[in-house]
Amino acid sequence: MGETPATHRSGFVAIVGRPNVGKSTLLNALVGEPLAVATAHPQTTRERLLGIWTAPDFQVVLVDTPGIHRARSALNRFMVDQALRGARDVDLVLLLAEAPAVRDDEQAATWEPGPVALEGLSAIAELGRPIVLVLTKIDRVGDRRHLLPVISAWTRMHPFEAVVPTSAVQGEGLDELRAEVVRRLPEGPRYYDPEQLTDRHLRWHAAELVRAELFEHLGQELPYSCAVRVTGWREHEDRDHVRATIYVERDSQKGMVIGKGGAMIKRLSMGARERIAQLTGRPCDLRLSVEVARNWTRDPDMLPRLGYEDPEASR
Ligand SMILES: Nc1nc2c(ncn2[C@@H]2O[C@H](COP(=O)(O)OP(=O)(O)OP(=O)(O)O)[C@@H](O)[C@H]2O)c(=O)[nH]1
Ligand SMILES: [Mg+2]
Incomplete structure (x- = not known):
């Protein structure tokens, strides 16, 4: 693992x-790799993901x-629960908010965070961790x-660390941001091998990359009804053979994902195959299929069957 200095923080x-607001984009920018879709x-983002950001110190x-x-819906409740669990027991919380688009000095001087943003702040503040x-x-x-003035308006709402x-x-x-984060961490050892970038398996990332393609090609609504699971992964000589299933909520959606004469699923498969190959550094053959899991986003019993289950929730 290599030596770490005595003043190493973690x-x-x-x-x-x-x-x-740009959470996944920020994680990717800090770690320097496109880990989160x-x-x-x-x-x-539907589930928690750890991105491991390692430097010499x-x-x-x-x-x-x-x-x-x-x-x-059941899926949305699962997502918010994932967010709140993610902020529990951490050393520091980064609360992200978009800088508002204000037109002039007067608008800037009178700007205030909206009620929904404040609800988010209070849900996080309740967890009692320091917040930047x-x-x-x-x-x-x-x-x-x-x-x-935007910063002043926010700081009237909560005693942020920075x-x-x-x-x-x-x-x-x-x-x-790096300086503000690192100085607030305790001295301590590395938790993970510095080569490790996330806590998820390749299969999980591959399924996320298929979801990224769905967002890119399926219009505004349909991606929210889709879940993706990788059902097979076989290494054969210089390439990976990957099978994945896209689950939709209704029969009509199945048709839309497949497209006329299979055009859409072919397009999705080609895009996702490229993305997976970039991740693994090897060529990938991807076989996508579509199944109906009726009303799965609203059915709490269906979520774990499609992979939406927190390992800590059952402990
Ligand atoms: N202009 C600009 N756009 C950004 C920036 N950071 C993120 N975005 C864009 O904002 C959009 C949302 O980014 P994400 O990183 O997916 O946001 P998120 O908070 O993870 O979103 P959810 O997972 O849906 O909650 C994407 O189109 C990003 O490209 C930024 O610094 N500047
Ligand atoms: Mg995200």
């Missing part, structure tokens, strides 16, 4: 916030989480001076 740091669609175990929202507020997507803020404006896409603010 700990668990949760990344939480509303859907689509990030898309333009809210509620992309620290190891930060980042916890990516689903967006906190008002959940109705991370303002995201500042590359979209025309006049950076407008960030100051507030760090960032743009994960442009790499801005990440050095400052």
Whole structure:
């Protein structure tokens, strides 16, 4: 594992916030690898994922989480539960909020976080861990001076440890964020081998990459009705043979995923195969099939059968 200096720091740091604020993108930017699927669609992330960020003098175990929202279906309740579990017992929480698009000084001076954002803050604050507020997507803020009143408005809501404006896409603010995180971690050893990047198996990541393709090609609604499981993985000479099943909620959705003459499933399979090959560094043959798991997003008994089950929940 290699020697670590006596002052080595380590700990668990949760990344939480509303859907689509840039949690998965930030995890990827910090670790420097595309570990978590990030898309333009809210509620992309469904499960916790550990991203292991190792440097000579620290190891930060980042916890990516689903967006906190008002959940109705069984799947959405599972997602919010995953987010809150992710922020429990960590050394530090990064609460992400998008830097608001304000037009002028007056709008900036009177801006306040909305009620749903504040609900998210109070759910996290209840867990009692120290919180750093991370303002995201500042590359979209025309006049950076407008960030100051926004930061003041947030700090009136909670005694944050620090507030760090960032743009994960442009790499801005990440050095400052790293410094704010590492100085708050206790001295301690590495928890994971520095070669290890996540806590998930290759199969899990492959299923996520198929989901990323679904978000890219299936329109606005359908991806939310889909779950993906990898059902087979065989290494044969220089390539992997992977089988995966896409579960949908209704018969009509099955037709949409397959497409006319199988055009859509072919397209999905080609895209996902590329993504999996990039992950493994080897060519991949991917066989996708589609099955109906009727109303699975609303049926708490179905979720574990499709892989949505927290190992800690049953302990
Ligand atoms: N302009 C800009 N866009 C960003 C930035 N960070 C993330 N995004 C975009 O915001 C969208 C959502 O990003 P994600 O990382 O998937 O957000 P998330 O918080 O993980 O979303 P959920 O998993 O759905 O809760 C994607 O289209 C990203 O490309 C940023 O720094 N600047
Ligand atoms: Mg995400």
